[in-house]
Amino acid sequence: MGRWMPDAAGRLSRAALELYEERGFEDTTVAEIAERAGLTKRTFFRHFPDKREVLFPLSARIHQAIVDAIAAAPADLPPLAVVMEGYDAAVDMVNKGHAQARRRRAVIVANPELQERQLTKFAATSAVVAEALCERGVAPRTAFLTAAAGAAAWRAARECWVDGAESQDLHALLRECVADLKAEVAALPTP
């Protein structure tokens, strides 16, 4: 059953979200998620290592899109501009799923384990970004700081986007947040 079903990961992720909303994350099993998706437990574990991960189905593809965009950025671009090219590439993958992102956030904020996993995802994205900068010749500490600054803008923009109407443009929000960050950092007196 379901072995050749297309988009197994997407079906599992949607089924999991439904069940977490209905019964709560704690009271949902992998077997139930697989059943709801019309798939087997074995198929579940081919796609996700556990029932937390199934709420972040795009993360590997998002990481890849960011790394590809950073590698493709012009050589003379300053590091933070390179990072923002990376997150801009991620925007296009996230932009479509507003309703799902909203529902997913409601499930995540209700569960500390899921919040921890989300923080781990954000940290993994930042680590990927910092590593991609190092490969462009940026010093490790600068790469860490630049990746963290970009991640801050990304997270702030994403949060506003999830909060707001579906019609909002995540690209525009990201630019706003970067401008906001720039103003705050510039306002800091030089010691």
Place this chain on the structure above:
Amino acid sequence: MGRWMPDAAGRLSRAALELYEERGFEDTTVAEIAERAGLTKRTFFRHFPDKREVLFPLSARIHQAIVDAIAAAPADLPPLAVVMEGYDAAVDMVNKGHAQARRRRAVIVANPELQERQLTKFAATSAVVAEALCERGVAPRTAFLTAAAGAAAWRAARECWVDGAESQDLHALLRECVADLKAEVAALPTP
């Protein structure tokens, strides 16, 4: 036994670190940590909710020191300068424990569960900082971005400090990282 023993939390934390180094985090029980510290399991759970938390014994006091410093900062200081006053207050609590910080990091990097807990600690610190900024009248999104920028500088400085010689000054490293962050953000072209 040990009911009136002074510094129970510190003894438990040191005993846990020793055992995690000797046997690994996974293979150490709360009962063993309590025994090594000459205390009971009940005393352990009076101080820490689980065996991950025992590696972060100062976090509540660090949060308090940061919040107090932020509340005490002059009203006309720009938000990021306020955040750095907060982290400067934390430096004095961390500065003494170089050898322990180094051993603790080695245990944490070897275990994904501990890494998750550490990320949660960093996120909690940032949330506390953002909230303290909001109480000073900073808008929530700006507070989040400013707290994240300060946290980035703090984490980068702390990492350099743990990597380096004990004689290094964490205050100076923090100033260096802030300057580095400032330069990177300023280099970003305005759209």
